[in-house]
Amino acid sequence: MFTGIIETLGQVHGLEREGGNLHISINSSITQTLKIDQSVAHNGVCLTVVALDGENYTVTAIEETLEKTNLNHLKVGDSVNLERAMVLGTRLDGHLVQGHVDQTAICTSVEKKDGSWEFSFKYDSSLNNVTIEKGSITIDGTSLTVVNSGKDSFSVAIIPYTYEHTRFGTYDKGTVVNLEFDVIGKYVAKLIEVRGL
Structure with missing residues (x-):
């Protein structure tokens, strides 16, 4: 984990x-x-x-x-x-991440804001993965909060520290990234699918 x-x-x-x-x-x-x-x-x-x-x-x-x-x-x-891997008994600063990538996405835009950046991504929605606004998403292993959520797209806001200390500083339109969707959301989606709700 x-x-x-x-x-x-x-x-x-x-x-x-x-x-x-x-x-x-x-x-x-x-x-x-x-x-x-x-x-x-x-x-x-x-x-x-x-x-x-x-x-x-x-x-x-x-x-x-x-x-x-x-x-x-x-x-x-x-x-x-x-x-x-995380050590049990210490603070969990991000969210629970399994290290099991669900699918990839493509960066569709990088917009510089006043003191931050907004990155938008598009993914194949036929795999039944979903995001929700203010929900968790992992991009290339980085725990983030979804800003805007669509059926097959979402955005995240990136602060300068994250931009400088992760791969986000290298991303451009067309960059392929790994996505791990929130584990709780995946279980909820599977239950709805199995029970036909």
């Missing part, structure tokens, strides 16, 4: 294909605190540390993960949002 509060940005150091898998080597300031078998969220995707080498560590994304997330778009030198 994660909180959606990004700890640091990592940088893609290497990419190696092996069959349907992609081994991703990351250079990061938290590498020295990691151990083999530990879970780390990468742009919101929970992956297991499989190797450590100095300031770099490696995780492996399987074919299904690559098909459902933006990890397949990574290039050497790209930045990645990183968060280690």
Whole structure:
């Protein structure tokens, strides 16, 4: 489990294909605190540390993960949002995030406001995921509050700290991002679907 509060940005150091898998080597300031078998969220995707080498560590994304997330778009030198698994007994500053990406979305606009930014996104609504205004959404692992909500679109407001300390500073129109919808909302939607309400 994660909180959606990004700890640091990592940088893609290497990419190696092996069959349907992609081994991703990351250079990061938290590498020295990691151990083999530990879970780390990468742009919101929970992956297991499989190797450590100095300031770099490696995780492996399987074919299904690559098909459902933006990890397949990574290039050497790209930045990645990183968060280690939460520790029970401490404050939960974001919201409950599983690290299981539901689908991707495309950034449709970036609007600079007076002291903040508004980012808008569009996603495939046929997968039955929904947002609600003032509800929680996770974008590339970042816990955020929905500002405007439509059937297949939504916006979020980004403060300068988040803009500077996450991948949001690199987003532009057309950027593909990972979405994890609120876990409570997913259960409610599933219950309505199953019971035909």
